[in-house]
Structures are given as structure tokens and as C-alpha cells.
Amino acid sequence: MQKGLKGGGILFLLPAIVFVVLLFVYPFLYGLYLSFTSPEGAPTLSNYARFFTDWWEARTIWVTLKIALPATLINVILAIPFAYHMRHGMRGEKLITFFLIIPLTLGTVLVSEGMLSYMGPNGWLNQLLQAIAIVRGPVRFTHNYWGVLISLVIQGFPFAFLMILGYVSGINPDLEKASQMLGASRAQTFVRVLFPLMVPGIAICFCLNFVMAFSVFPSAVLLGEPSGPTRVIAYAAYQWALEKFDFNIASAISMVMAAIELVVISGVLVWRNRIYRGASMVGKG
């Protein structure tokens, strides 16, 4: 690899640097600036004060955490055994990944819209549950907390699964064989060898899944009760920005969102560093 950026190397990077500064770094810093100023431009803390002292606004943090944390935990914990099972590949792998990729690529709007009918009181799911007599009356899946949670699992599970699968299949299979040759049972091999090696992948997967769930927006509005129990923080920020046109408070809420995401990610990475030692990859993962 060539050392240094001589000979026009910097020119190659320049468009990307200009892009990231103008469209990502600058807006973020501008948002940070707005969040600490009044609409007239005077420095103030009142934007944050207003958010944290108004119960209706401040509780969105708790509301969002209450949706995002369980959803992320469900996705990651479900994804681990499924990815483990498929780590050496299997028949029908392509078909399975195809079905998993559909809800991921179609996005939350379509899935939420579809769930409204499918999981509604007369939808197929309720008809099926009643036909096999699991429940008596129709279950309410939509316009409440559960609808949002289910939609986050439908979206987040394939994401977590494919990510952890990519990671697990990169772990050297010889390690597993060695462990079994030394007399470890399947369970022991998983707990003592594979899982510790999976920790970094699980940690990153958890982080990405969490930030995705924490900024949930369309499904919380369409499937939940945006006027109360599922008024998530992203929706609060949106309302301040584009319904009330108060960009200062909206920016402050965005910064609070970013800060909470940062705190959770740092926490997960600290956990990972305490558990994980050593390299699991052979060659390119």
C-alpha cells in the first residue's frame, strides 16, 4: 500500500470529505448550536429545560426506551440460536434469506400499513388464532404498545439474524472441532468457545439494532398510539420541527436522542471489552 497522500491522493478524498462535512458534520454542529440558543440567537439552556421539565415531552425518553430495549433484546436473543443453527450453511438458505430480506427492504411504512389489516380484529392472524382456539375473542395487536413492538421485531429480527450469521460463519470451524475433540459437549462448546467469540458481533449487532429501534418513527405513529402511550422521542422531535416549526427545541430533542444512543452504545462496548479477548477470525471474516 502506498504511503502518504502525495500525488493527488487528497484530490480523490476531497469530494467525499466535502460531502460529509457539508451534509453531516455541519448540520450536526448547527443543530448543536441551535439547541443552545434561543430563536433570536442568544445563548440559552431553555430548550433543554423545556424538554426535561415538561412531563409530556420528557416521558418520551422512557416511552421509547420501553419499546426499543425489549425489541432489541428479543431480536438479538432470537437471532443467536437461529444464526448458530445456520452457521455452516444449509439447504434452502437462499430462500430463507430472501424472505428475511423482504421486510427489511420494503421498510417500516409498508409493514406497518400491512399489519393494520393483517393483525386487526378481523385480520387473518386473529381469525387463525380463534380458529385453532388459542384465544376466544379477537386480540388487539394494533393501535397499542404491542403493535409497535411486533413491527420492530419483524423489521429487526432479519437484520440481527443476517448480521450475526455473517459474523458466526466467519469463526474458524476448526475451533469448534478442537473443542469437541477435547471432549466438550455441544452445549459446552457453545458456551465456552463459540459464544465468547461471538460477543463482539453480538455487541455491534445490539448497538445497531438499538439505535434503529430507538429512532422508531412510522410504526410508532401508524401502529401505536402517537397521542400517548407510544409517543416516541423521534415523533416529538418531528412535531417540534415540522408541525410547530420550533427548530431550537427540535434540535435539542435530536441532541438528546443522539446522547442516549451514545450512552447505550458505550455501555454495550464496555460490556464487550470485559468479556471478549482474542481474535476469532481467520483471514477475512
Place this chain on the structure above:
Amino acid sequence: MQQKGFTLGRLFFFLGMIVYVGNVLGILFTVLLNSASKGWYSGVLPKYLTGEWYGYVASEHDIPHLLFITFLVAIAVVAISIVIAFPAAYALSRRDFKGKGALLSVFLLPMIVPPMTYGIPLAVVLYKFHLAARVTGVILANLVPIVPFMILVMMPFIEQVGVNLESAAQMLGARRLTVFRKVLIPLTLPGILTAGILSVVKTISMFELTYLVAGGKSQTIVVALYADAYAAGARPPQAVDALAVIYFLTAMACLVVALKFVSPTQMVFKIK
């Protein structure tokens, strides 16, 4: 160590997958059937089938215009981000310099941070410069997650092309630009194609950023769909589902084309 035959693990694996896939298919087929149904208040299947909701949607929305904007945005985003990302990916995979790791993390951030987190400050800036509520603003906003994504997808493709080929071309008297045009770009075309197709799919289904900056005339299908679903009382649910089907077919067509060239796992962020 592929296991043969029946095991408990396999049973749970397939049961789980069947439950998941069954629900996803259930959601999609409900949308499809409902958009063409009449009087479906109960029962497994609708009583009558009708195409009238599609006519209803066509009378409320300018569908050709929605499709035009959707593809215009997707193609513009892909074209611009190839121009930005390719040289950057080239420099990042060929050169070693101080602060490369830091630069790479800055490039990666917009991919990892969810759109709703940076979208509002971004929308504010675009409004400030009077770029929002126009197609230009929608394109600019959509570039933010796509350029880093492209850099990441292209880098391994460029790394695979041996440096020797470039040196050889230069020794034979080719100038830098010619080397790019005649050697590097043809050899990395699969990478450019992969990155481009995946980006089209991602842009078509990108809701949050487009929603934050789009105006009435510059919205894409997915934003129109959200707006219709949000104002649920304003129109019959079947008409909303009809628009959902139009969006679904558009996105699925692109996805099917994409899967001809790439594997599904490439759609997800890869852990290094």
C-alpha cells in the same frame, strides 16, 4: 458438521422460520387482497374483487409523477454518490496515511446513526438554504447514508484489483486518467454495479429523510403512502392498500433485479 435427519434444533429452527415467514407473507397478501376487495368485513377471503380502489388512488395521486420522482431521486442519488464514493474508496483502499482510521469512522457514521437522529438538523439546514421541499433537497438528504454505504461496498472490490496492473499500465505510458478509465473502472465494474443496485433499493425505501425534507411535489411513493396511512380516516383503507401495492411492486421489482447480482446478506451492514 452438517447434521443429517431430525433433531430438536432443526425442528425449532424451521418452526421459528415458518412462523416468521408466515406472518410476513400474511401481511403482504392481506395488503394485496384488501386493495382489490369489496365488503371484506369478515371471513378468510373477500366477498367481491374489484379494481376500483386503484382508480380511486389514481384520481387522488398523480401516480406517474410519484413514480417519476421516486426513480429520479434514486438514479440521481446513485449517480452522484458513485462520483463521490469511487475516488474516495480508491484512495482509502490504496493509500495509507495518518488519520485514515479516523476518516473512515467519520465516513461510516452516517450509515450507523439512524436517519431520524441526524435528519432533523439536516432538514433544518436544508430549509435554511431553501433547498428543502424540492427534489434537490430530497436528493441531497438521501446522499447522506448512501455515499458511505457505497464507499464501504466498493472498497473490497478495488482492493481485489492488483496494484501491479495499474503500475504496468503506467509504465506503458498511460496517464492516471487513462489508467482509471481503461483499467480500474472496467475491473471494478461488478463492485460499482453491486453498490449502485443496492443503493437504488435503499433509496426507494428510504422513508425518514425523504419525509423530513420533501414537499407535496417532491415526495416519493413511500412518503405518499405514509401520508395516506396517517390520515386513515380520510380515505377507505382499501385505497391506502392499493397505493401500498404500487409501492410494493416498485420496490420488489428493484429488489428482484438486485438479487440477480448480489447476495441478500450484502444488504445488511457487515461487521468487520
